Amino acid sequence: MMAPLAVLCYAWLAGIVAGPSLRPSPAGSLLVMAGAVPLAILIRPRPRLSLAFVALAVFLLAALRNAPTVEGVPENDVSKYNGAGLLAVVGVVEESPALRDALANVRVRVESVEIGDRAVPVKGSVLVRASRYSEGAIGDRVRVEGRLEEPQPFDGFDYPRYLAGRGIHSIMRFPSLARVGHDDRYLALTLIDDLRDRLARSLSSALPEPQAALSTGLLVGLRADLPPDLLDAFNRSGTSHLLAISGYNTSLVVVYLLTFATPLLGRRRGAVLALVGVVFFCVLTGAAPSAVRATIMAGLSMVAILAGRQNHAGLGLLLAAALMTVVQPQVIGDIGFQLSFAATAALISFGTGRNEFLTASVARLGAGKAGWIGGPLQPLTQATLVTVLASMATLPLVAYHFGTAPLAGLVANLLVDVVVGPILGLSALVAVFGAVWPGLASVVSGLDWVPLSYMIAVVRWSAALPLAAVTVPPMPGWVLWLFLGAGGLVWWVSADRSRLAHLRVAWFWVRAGAGSTHVSGRVVLGLVTGVVVVWTAVLAQPDGRLHVFFLDVGQGDAIFIRGPAGKVLIDGGPSPQRLLSQLGRTMPFWDRRIDYLVLTHAHADHLTGLVEVLERFEVRGVVEGSSKGNDAAYQKWEELVGQNGQQRIAAEPGLRLRLGDQSDLTVISAPSSSGTPGSASNEESLALRLSAPAVSVLLLGDLETDGQNYLLASGAVAASTILKVPHHGSQNSLSQELLRVTAPRLAVISVGADNRFGHPAPSTLEQLAKVQTLRTDQRGTIELVTDGQVYWVRSER
Ligand SMILES: [Zn+2]
Structure with missing residues (x-):
């Protein structure tokens, strides 16, 4: 017989699922419950029947819990003021802002609305779309001035409904946002946010992009800086569950802590430490439903260890799910929760004696004898089985929710799972060392870079496979239930053994994570890592030539110059994400240093990316003219320059940055500004000349014809081989x-595809008809290499 507690959990979960469609009447349900419970007590001598009555009562209770209440916008909600024109709201930032490249989504719990000089107290939350560099950390009280709007659907995505599910009915785009105070009730969250930020910062200063973004996603659940195309590859290849903090990451944390703490502190104290550690990890990573479920399960296992009882993983999973739906019934509809529940159920079924049935079947299919499974290939075959199981269990859910069946997932997961464990461990070391001892962090980051790059390569490769993701027509809910029911039946039928799983499940995952339990395997892994690191180092050795990269950063400028004796980045484009990804491809992974940043003028399409470079790279000096901006990115730039001992160098004609024995970058003009802060204009752009020595490049930023003619009149312009x-x-x-x-031989245009300004203009292309012209929107990043006498050009496309 099934454990009574398990039966009650099933009954509760079934009630939660059935609630919305059943809509039981409270009075009737209470009446049935009032009858069922005494009856169950009366017929105790017949335990099965008695349990059935209790289960009925629990089922009804759960159905009541999740019965829909009248939906709608609450009275006095701030959304009453949608479309009311210019106004200001005052409120507290209640979540850490979600970064999206150059933007940030800030969720503000509104306290009052100010119209004219009248302040009206209101309730509700507003989503504020601001600059990545604007103020407003969690717990800050902010005053936001702008227009409240109703959210609109886009690209077939029901955005209003999604936001309404999170209690938001109003958004405000690009308002002016100012910090006016702080709410101390958010102290704990502020501290956690700070810590998460600090860990993420050490990872992003020690690793290039996109490796840094990936490790941050895996370790602390921040995936804001993952480039969209890589995120898409994760989705298509069926590996996106790795980016959600879930049972897998959580159990790895438990096992790491137990492994290190038990020998030092003993079994009981080790378990306490692991419990504290795993709760901390859950909070640190933002407490997503899948992470909370995994943490409750891990907590139950730790309690079981403390109580000296064996851990019932299956029961733990059921209890965790039941407890979560007691607190928040809607979580049953959360995709992450469903996926992690299904995958964990599949893994547990594997860890509980059912595996004998499965391994025997596989052995029959494979080599024909069971011994093969237990032989030297055991870790591999087990890893295969686990992946197959988890993929099979989640496939119907993914197909139902996303309309695609990621068939590549099987291959991709098999290849990728082996590096998740090492990545988590190494990234944790990099993050912690980075905060206390950056030198050591850069050593470990090299080891971390290899599995991260491997994971990215596998994910991109498998996402590009034909039939990687098959489109599935929309299916009604009952088809999903049919699938899940069939899966559950198989699970139930194969359950002829006890449900004991102990920590074997977790251990087993780690063994799969570490790739191999055999020493020889580890040696091979170590050797491969070493060879990759050494070869990358050899290939990236300076070649004594001058390289100029016109980076493809979209609609803006970013020009990276690497000479034998120095590195300079001129402007940073509009997108931190694209700039960092491009630098990640251009610079070797251990190189976190750029000698000089040059800002031609303070417009967003030249400045925004540079701010992030200042945060992540070691920079010696910053060269700028008199141009001043007034947006949040410029304020951040002003705040950061000089903070880490950079020199702030005022650009003057004749200023020379040395790049090699015979090559340097010279400022040929630095127009003075109009004087009003915030009125940066194109005509304030610095003009620069790169000479090396028989090949030269003229770089004029956004200088327009007036400025160019002025420059010509001053005699500062000479013939140039290449013109930006x-x-x-x-x-x-x-x-x-x-x-x-x-009289250039080559012209380069730095421009974004389909930009809203219509750049480059046909008339300009007409002027350049006789000059070879390359555009970053067509060719991607354009690289110019010169030995000082001749030049070569290569481009991404
Ligand atoms: Zn521009």
Whole structure:
């Protein structure tokens, strides 16, 4: 007979699922419960029947708990003011802002609305879309001035409904946001947020992109900086569950802690430490439903260890799910929760004696004898089985929710699972060392970079496979239930053994995570890592030449120059994410240093990315003209420059940055500003000349024709081999006289595909008809290599 507690858990979960469609009447249900419970006590001598009555009562209770209440926007909600024109709201930032490249989504719990000089107290939350660099950390009281709008659906996504599910009925785009105080009730969250931020920062200063973003996603659940195309590859290849903090990561944390703490502290204290550690990990990573479920399960296992009882993993899973739905019934509809529940159920079934049935079947299919499974290939075959099981259990759910069946998932998960454990362990070391001892962090980061790069390569490769993700037509809910029911039946039928699982399950996952339990396997893994690191180092050795990369950062400028004696980045483009990804491809992984940053002028399409470089790289000096911006990114830039001992160098004509024995970058003009802060104009752009020595590049930022003519009149312009076309090739961006004097052999236009300005203008392309012209929107990043006498050009596409 099934354990009574398990039966009650099933009854509760069934009630939660049935609640919304059953809509039981409270009076009737109470009446039935009032009858069922005394009856159950009366017929105690017949335990099965008695249990059935209790289960009925529990089922009804759960159905009542999850019966829908009248939906709608609460009275006095801030959304009453949607469309009411310019106003200000004052409230507290209640979640750590979600970063999306150059933007941040800030959730503000509103306290009052100010219209004119009237302040009205209101309730509810507003989603504020602000700059990544604007103020507003968790717990800050902010005043936001702008227009409240109703959320709109986009790309077939029901955004209003999604936000309503999170209690938000209003959004505000690009308001002016100012911090006016702090709410001390958020102290604990503020501290956790700080810590998470600090760990993420050490990872992002020690690793290039996208490896840094991936390790941050895996370790602390922040995935904001993952490039969209990589995120898409994770989805298509069926490996996106790795990015959600779930049972897998949590059990790895438990096992790491138990492994290190038990020999030092003993079994009981070790378990206490693991319990504390895993709760901390859950909170640190933002407490997503899948992570909470895993933490409750891990907690139950630890309690079982403390009580000296064997851990019942299956019961633990049921209890965890039941407890969570007691607190928050809607969690049953959360995709992450469902996926992690299904995958864990499959894994537990494998750990509980059912595996004999499964391994025997596989052995029959495979080599024909069971001994093969237990032989030297055991870890591999077990890992295969686990992956197959977890994928099979989650496939119907993924197909139902996302309309695709990620068939590549099987292959991808098999190849990727082996590195998750090492990545988590190494990333934790990098993150912690980075905060206390950056030198050591950079050593460990090399070891971390190898499995991270491997994971990225596998995910991209498997996402590109034909039939990687098959589109599934929308299916009604009952098909999903049929699938799940069939799966449950198989599970139930194979359950002829006890449900004991102890920590074997967790141990087993780690063994799968470590790739192999055999020493020889570890040696091979170590050797491969070593060879990769050494070869990468050899291949990335300086070649004594000058490299100029016109980075493909979208609509903006970012030019990275690497000479034998120095590295300079001129402008950073509009997107931190794209700039960092491009630098990650261009620079070797251990190189976290750029000698000089040059800001031609303070417009967002030149500045925004640079701010993030200042945060993540070691920079010696910053060169800028007199141009001043007034947006949040510029304020952050002003705050950061000089903070880590960088020199702030005022650009003047004649200023020379040395890149090698015969190559340097010279400022040829630095127009003075109009004087008003915030009125940065294109005509304030610095003009720069790179000479090496028979090959030269003229870089004029966004200088327009007036500025160009002024520059010509001053005699500062000479013939140049290569011209970076000013101002993204806009209309009238190129003075005919400038083109005549410079007589370039190659023109490069830094421009974003399908940009809203229509750059480059046909008239400018017409002017350049006789010059070879390369565009970053067509060719991707364009690299120019020169030995000082001749040059070569290569491009991404
Ligand atoms: Zn520009």
